[in-house]
Amino acid sequence: MSTFIGQLIGFAVIVFILMRWVVPLVRDMMHKQQDAIRTALEESAEAAKKLEDADAMHARALEDAQAESAKVTDEARHDSERIAAQLQEQAGADAERIKAQGIQQVHLLRQQVIRQLRTGLGEGSVQKAAEMVRAHVADPAAQAATVDRFLDDLDSMSSSTAVIETGASARLRAASRQAMAALTEEFDNVAGRLREPGLISLADELTSVVTLLVAEPILNRHLAEPIDNPEAKIALVDGLLSAKLDNHTLELLRTAVSQRWSADADLLAGIEHIARLALLKLADVNDEVDDVEDQLFRFGRVLDAEPRLTAVLSDYTAPADGRIALLDKVLGDGVNQTAKALLSQTVTLLRGERADDAVIDLAELAVARRGEIVAHVTAAADLSDAQHTRLTEVLTRIYGRPVAVQLHVDPDLLGGLSITVGDEVIDGSIASRLAAAESQLPD
Numbered sequence: 001m002s003t004f005i006g007q008l009i010g011f012a013v014i015v016f017i018l019m020r021w022v023v024p025l026v027r028d029m030m031h032k033q034q035d036a037i038r039t040a041l042e043e044s045a046e047a048a049k050k051l052e053d054a055d056a057m058h059a060r061a062l063e064d065a066q067a068e069s070a071k072v073t074d075e076a077r078h079d080s081e082r083i084a085a086q087l088q089e090q091a092g093a094d095a096e097r098i099k100a101q102g103i104q105q106v107h108l109l110r111q112q113v114i115r116q117l118r119t120g121l122g123e124g125s126v127q128k129a130a131e132m133v134r135a136h137v138a139d140p141a142a143q144a145a146t147v148d149r150f151l152d153d154l155d156s157m158s159s160s161t162a163v164i165e166t167g168a169s170a171r172l173r174a175a176s177r178q179a180m181a182a183l184t185e186e187f188d189n190v191a192g193r194l195r196e197p198g199l200i201s202l203a204d205e206l207t208s209v210v211t212l213l214v215a216e217p218i219l220n221r222h223l224a225e226p227i228d229n230p231e232a233k234i235a236l237v238d239g240l241l242s243a244k245l246d247n248h249t250l251e252l253l254r255t256a257v258s259q260r261w262s263a264d265a266d267l268l269a270g271i272e273h274i275a276r277l278a279l280l281k282l283a284d285v286n287d288e289v290d291d292v293e294d295q296l297f298r299f300g301r302v303l304d305a306e307p308r309l310t311a312v313l314s315d316y317t318a319p320a321d322g323r324i325a326l327l328d329k330v331l332g333d334g335v336n337q338t339a340k341a342l343l344s345q346t347v348t349l350l351r352g353e354r355a356d357d358a359v360i361d362l363a364e365l366a367v368a369r370r371g372e373i374v375a376h377v378t379a380a381a382d383l384s385d386a387q388h389t390r391l392t393e394v395l396t397r398i399y400g401r402p403v404a405v406q407l408h409v410d411p412d413l414l415g416g417l418s419i420t421v422g423d424e425v426i427d428g429s430i431a432s433r434l435a436a437a438e439s440q441l442p443d
């Protein structure tokens with residue numbers, strides 16, 4: 001019994017313990033488990049709701065995607081059709097442009113071929129004509145006939161109104177030209193009283209004065225200064241040069257410094273001009289004008305054919321003595337002494353001019369002193385006396401003054417004549433006509 005009671009008490013204690021501590025703990029655990037299951041169920045329901053919403057959203061997104069796909073597909077189809085149309089239109093335009101360019105290129109090539117054919121035929125024709133002309137004018141009679149025909153044409157020309165100036169005055173302005181005329185008139189008065197020694201002395205002294213003024217530019221500038229009263233300049237000339245120069249030279253220098261010159265260099269040109277006139281007057285006094293003129297023109301042609309000789313003689317920076325020595329060597333012993341003196345004077349006084357131009361100016365001055373003008377005539381062969389006479393007469397009529405013909409022979413002219421009078425050129429040569437025909441060939 002006691003055992004039973006003890007067991008019962010033990011059972012009661014166990015029950016008490018279970019009810020006191022275990023049952024509440026188990027109950028709490030069950031409540032927590034129930035809460036967890038409830039929460040899980042709620043979350044499951046919410047998840048199901050979200051899944052349902054997600055399915056609905058997916059369905060809507062799928063519908064939107066299908067609609068957008070259809071729209072993009074439609075737009076892509078329209079774009080492809082538009083691009084295809086544009087490409088087709090561009091292809092058509094490019095085809096037309098390429099076609100037009102091809103036509104233009106063919107046209108240009110055709111024109112080029114035609115131009116080449118024309119040029120070739122023209123050049124061939126001109127060359128053949130030149131050969132025929134050369135063969136024709138190889139006969140002296142035929143060549144002389146070309147000169148006669150040109151003279152016939154020249155004879156029909158009207159009178160020229162050109163004013164032919166010599167080299168001495170052609171480059172001067174109005175004031176200096178008047179001063180040159182007054183100085184030349186005074187020279188004629190003075191030179192009329194002189195003979196050979198006085199003219200030689202006058203030429204040498206005037207040459208020395210020019211050399212002095214070139215070396216003393218300040219003195220030259222003062223003497224050339226345009227002033228109303230030239231007495232001071234005349235007194236300066238007398239004070240500096242009266243003990244060294246002849247009275248005739250001083251008289252001309254007084255006249256020179258009394259004039260109004262357009263430029264300082266014109267005074268030098270004026271004094272140099274009358275220095276040349278002194279030697280030309282000497283040639284007149286000695287009755288050798290024709291010989292002097294001929295030798296001057298001949299030496300001018302020598303210089304024209306010898307550019308190196310011209311360059312050496314024109315180098316005014318080199319000592320004058322050396323250039324004069326070279327000139328004497330070239331001229332030799334057979335030259336007229338007055339012509340030699342004129343050439344030496346000209347070379348000595350060069351101040352930048354070309355020697356060949358200065359010599360031609362000198363020769364034309366010699367002709368001009370006789371009231372004539374110079375016609376430089378180039379022919380393929382020498383003219384006959386009758387042709388020379390007729391040419392002189394025709395040119396005299398055209399220019400209204402006596403004409404001195406200076407003939408130069410150049411076989412390359414083939415036939416006809418080329419005439420230069422002052423700045424006027426009358427070119428009737430066959431060579432120039434052939435050259436004109438070649439230059440005027442059609443394109």
